[in-house]
Amino acid sequence: MYDQASAVDFDALLEAHGVSRRSFMKLCGAVAVAAGLGTAGMPKVAHALEDKIIGATEGKLYPAIWIEGASCTGCTESFAQVDTPDPATVVLELLSLNYSETLSAAAGFSMEEAKEATIKAGNYILIYEGAVLEGWGGQALRVAGEPGTKHLLEAAEHANAVVALGSCAVNGGWMGAEPNTSNACGVQQFLKKNGIETPVVNIPGCPANPEWLVAVLVDVVMMGQLPELDSYNRPTGIFGQTIHDNCERRGHFENGEFVYEFGSKEEELGYCLYPLGCKGPQTHANCGVTRWNHGRSWCVASGAPCIGCCEADPMNPSDNWVQVHTPFNDRLRDLRIGDFTFSPDLAAGAVTGAVAAALVAHGVGYKISGRMDGGAPFEKVRVWDAKHPEKSVGDYGDIDEAIAAQAELDASLKSGKKGGQE
DSSP states (O other), X not given: OXXXXXXXXXXXXXXXXXXXXXXHHHHHHHHHHHTTOOGGGHHHHHHHHHHHHHHHTTTOOEEEEEEEOBSOSHHHHHHHOXXXXXXXXXXXXXXEEEEETTTOSOOTHHHHHHHHHHHHHOOOEEEEESBEEOGGGGTTSEETTEEHHHHHHHHHHTXXXXXXXXXXXXXXXXXXSTTOTTOEEOHHHHHHHTTOOOOEEEEXXXXXXXXXXXXXXXXXXXXXXXXXXXXXXXXXXXXXXXXXGGOTTHHHHHTTOBOOSTTSHHHHTTOBOGGGTOOGGGOBOOHHHHOBTTTTBOTTTTTOOXXXXXXOOTTOTTSXXXXXXXXXXXXXXXXXXXXXXXXXXXXXHHHHHHHHHHHHHHHHHHHHHXXXXXXXXXXXXXXXXXXXXXXXXXXXXXXXXXXXXXXXXXXXXXXXXXXXXX
């Protein structure tokens, strides 16, 4: 239980790390907002952190394994590049990061040995960054002489929960884009294929905001529960609304005030970037609320349209944010029929070409069959001209002769029609 004595010990721990109580509470507020609890959830987060950190001083750090799949380590960089000292470092000390190819000081055999020991002991959390490469029997990515897929299966099977960090881990990211020669996919889909039922929490983004991971760790590690998840296994508190819902430029969107060209007066005035390809209305994330770089800014605030990097269907690598949302500065997006992908302009050109080809083929067929030669002849005189010779539109030479010829033609056609019916 939380008590005054624990609070005194905790304050001393903060002071030892050069962290003020005020800055710590600021972190708790940010984590509460990122977790969808709102500022009212700050005391709950603070108490949970204090209890766990006091426990950590007694050697009860929560073990974690951080595996790198096919990635650029951008999510690791996003999470690790913090000012020192910083309140986030206190949260990091909740974890005994027993294995991380990027962050651990150890390497080689000792690293693999530490991972095996952690898996054997159980009661740990797995953070997986990067795409899962199934290509060539998992040999597309090898680690420590073994297929990368084997490392994931061994670690995920015995974990309390798996956090798929970043869009690459969620559904393959840009590596899942066509033609996807390495057969990249996401963690959730891969584990389901292999019968692993460990719960997966998906945190998309390229890279993912570090506070999103902190918020999930607060739930899983400190509060002993999974956050509320949507149909894509994303935390609803973070991904329950679109970028557009909380965008600071939304007022300009409602007023019909848009930027159509970079460097224009409209851009200077901070108008809506939708015509320049902003994917905010179709992208679910709270970037505009949590923001980046310690809450200082985010993509749209810096003048860049949202490129939709948080959109990733965990069960469909082809529905990755790169393939679906390019070109980033255009409203066009790819269309998909099964495994065949094409752009709208290509489709329009193909349809136009198909129609033209059909018309040509239709005409050629008529000519070859003789239907063009044996069909009904054109009128020699327009009906209007025959009835109003003084106001004739066409040039027939002798209008009377033309009318007589037309009458003869009509009689012939009528007679032929009648004979055919008989």
